[in-house]
Amino acid sequence: MEIDRGEAGYLTIDRNALQDNYNFLRKTSPNSDCAAVVKADAYGLGLIPVAQALAEAGCQTFFVATLREGRQLRQHNQEAAIYVLDGLFPGVEQDFSELNLRPVLGHTSEILDWSDYCSSKGMQLPAAIHIDTGMNRLGLGEPELNSLLEIQKERRDLLTNFKLSLVMSHLSCADEPAHNKNQQQLKDFVRLKSLLPETPASLANSAGILLGPSYHFDLVRPGIALYGSWPLSDGPTVASGRQQLKCVVRLCGRIIQVREVRSGQSIGYGATYRLKRRSRVATVSVGYADGYLRKLGGADNRKGAEVYIGGQSVPVIGRISMDLITIDVTDIPEETACRGEFVELIGPHVNIDHLGERAETISYEILTRLGRRIERHYI
Numbered sequence: 001m002e003i004d005r006g007e008a009g010y011l012t013i014d015r016n017a018l019q020d021n022y023n024f025l026r027k028t029s030p031n032s033d034c035a036a037v038v039k040a041d042a043y044g045l046g047l048i049p050v051a052q053a054l055a056e057a058g059c060q061t062f063f064v065a066t067l068r069e070g071r072q073l074r075q076h077n078q079e080a081a082i083y084v085l086d087g088l089f090p091g092v093e094q095d096f097s098e099l100n101l102r103p104v105l106g107h108t109s110e111i112l113d114w115s116d117y118c119s120s121k122g123m124q125l126p127a128a129i130h131i132d133t134g135m136n137r138l139g140l141g142e143p144e145l146n147s148l149l150e151i152q153k154e155r156r157d158l159l160t161n162f163k164l165s166l167v168m169s170h171l172s173c174a175d176e177p178a179h180n181k182n183q184q185q186l187k188d189f190v191r192l193k194s195l196l197p198e199t200p201a202s203l204a205n206s207a208g209i210l211l212g213p214s215y216h217f218d219l220v221r222p223g224i225a226l227y228g229s230w231p232l233s234d235g236p237t238v239a240s241g242r243q244q245l246k247c248v249v250r251l252c253g254r255i256i257q258v259r260e261v262r263s264g265q266s267i268g269y270g271a272t273y274r275l276k277r278r279s280r281v282a283t284v285s286v287g288y289a290d291g292y293l294r295k296l297g298g299a300d301n302r303k304g305a306e307v308y309i310g311g312q313s314v315p316v317i318g319r320i321s322m323d324l325i326t327i328d329v330t331d332i333p334e335e336t337a338c339r340g341e342f343v344e345l346i347g348p349h350v351n352i353d354h355l356g357e358r359a360e361t362i363s364y365e366i367l368t369r370l371g372r373r374i375e376r377h378y379i
């Protein structure tokens with residue numbers, strides 16, 4: 001990989017690791033099709049190159065959030081089934097039709113609009129129906145499904161004007177395998193989907209896949225696990241599980257300079273971190289504008305994140321600036337921690353799930369916040 005000599009850092013996305021993770025998830029749900037969720041620019045990693053790598057691994061169904069994302073993906077992939085999770089805003093049926101995108105219909109009014117449009121064009125275009133099983137965000141719950149069936153008594157072709165290609169729901173607590181809401185949602189999904197015509201079904205996101213075969217149905221919809229984050233936050237398999245996925249993302253910053261700073265001196269904005277010894281402090285060219293969250297800073301009363309250089313982990317000290325962080329490299333040889341050297345901020349030695357915990361957030365947010373300023377390399 002060629003890094004331009006003036007670059008302040010880089011982000012690598014490992015296509016093989018991505019494909020290995022896809023294959024791991026496929027093997028974990030062997031009797032289902034495995035789609036890929038590539039919304040939000042493939043969780044910040046780049047929609048087109050990520051989708052391309054996954055298509056090469058055999059993925060034929062993608063989920064995006066918005067029509068705009070769907071349009072972008074369609075321009076690069078003519079064959080795939082592309083579902084748009086946000087469904088239909090008023091008047092966009094034509095756009096979906098022209099781009100061969102499948103709306104995920106999450107409200108009665110969307111179903112009526114899609115059915116009417118398909119009827120008026122005489123085309124049975126595909127779409128999914130989203131059933132709500134307890135998230136209370138998108139989808140038809142039991143009362144809405146029942147009134148839909150009432151409407152259908154007057155309008156017999158309501159659900160046949162279009163091709164109902166998928167019935168889906170979404171789990172709210174799948175990252176906590178012991179949460180009793182998982183089984184409740186599973187039960188409700190089975191019951192509610194039986195009110196609709198027999199259709200391929202989908203319930204599991206990444207974490208849902210790990211809940212076991214009863215959650216798999218015909219299609220699974222992993223996102224975050226593809227990108228190397230272990231989706232369970234709870235339970236006995238968390239520690240071992242994190243080993244099972246390959247690391248996809250590596251973020252490196254670069255040392256701008258190394259300074260000697262006296263014991264008792266403070267570092268950075270707010271003077272929140274005071275040195276307990278004479279130290280060598282390296283200033284690294286990545287900051288919160290690049291998505292390195294401010295919660296990762298280290299203060300006297302709060303440990304910050306760690307970064308990896310010269311075979312060791314060293315602490316981030318002081319607040320995170322817009323474009324800079326400061327790290328303590330006192331214990332790293334001078335010839336290793338020196339001007340121009342790269343420092344791993346996320347990667348094989350700095351686990352993204354640990355980083356998420358340290359930032360009091362989740363890996364999803366770490367990834368989707370990675371800034372545009374850092375050049376992405378696909379290796």
Ligand SMILES: *Cc1c(COP(=O)(O)O)cnc(C)c1O
Nearest residue numbers: 037170205206207221222223224
């Ligand atoms: C984002 C999303 C997914 C993927 O979830 P992960 O936890 O990233 O695997 C699946 N289904 C729906 C409806 C989603 O919104």
